[in-house]
Amino acid sequence: MSIIWTIIIGFVAGVIAKLIMPGSNEPSGFILTTILGIIGAFVATYLGQAIGWYRADEGAGFIGAIVGAIVVLFIWGVIAGRRSSSTY
Numbered sequence: 001m002s003i004i005w006t007i008i009i010g011f012v013a014g015v016i017a018k019l020i021m022p023g024s025n026e027p028s029g030f031i032l033t034t035i036l037g038i039i040g041a042f043v044a045t046y047l048g049q050a051i052g053w054y055r056a057d058e059g060a061g062f063i064g065a066i067v068g069a070i071v072v073l074f075i076w077g078v079i080a081g082r083r084s085s086s087t088y
Contacts, residue, residue, distance in 0.1 A: 006038070006041050006042060006045055006065075007038050007041070009041050009062055009065045010034075010037045010038030010039070010040060010041030010042065010065055010069065011034050011037055011038060012037070012062075012065075013037045013040060013041055013062065013065035013066045013068070013069040014033050014034045014035070014036055014037015014038065014040065014069050015033065015034070015037065016066050016069075017033075017036075017037060017040065017066055017069035017070045017072075017073050018033045018037075018073065020066070020070060021070055021073050021074070033073075036069065036072050036073055036076060037065075037069040037072075039069075039072050040065060040066075040067075040068035040069030040070070040071060040072040040073070041065035041068055041069065042068075043068045043071065043072060044064040044065050044067060044068030044069075045064075045065075045068075047068070048064055
């Protein structure tokens with residue numbers, strides 16, 4: 001059940017992270033933004049468990065998932081920025 005909860009939180013966190021961090025290199029599609037938000041929630045969950053903020057059976061909180069999604073969106077923007085600048 002915790003994986004399903006992480007996916008739901010990641011979905012919402014991805015949408016909120018996109019609203020917080022808009023940009024030209026950010027994904028514009030709803031599905032891609034959602035997937036990156038889910039990845040951010042999983043990253044926040046596993047990093048939080050590795051650092052000791054969360055127990056092994058505990059997922060990232062809503063704010064942690066948003067921060068994880070913002071980090072993933074930032075990394076996506078850096079990678080997408082390099083791709084677009086190297087094609088010219």
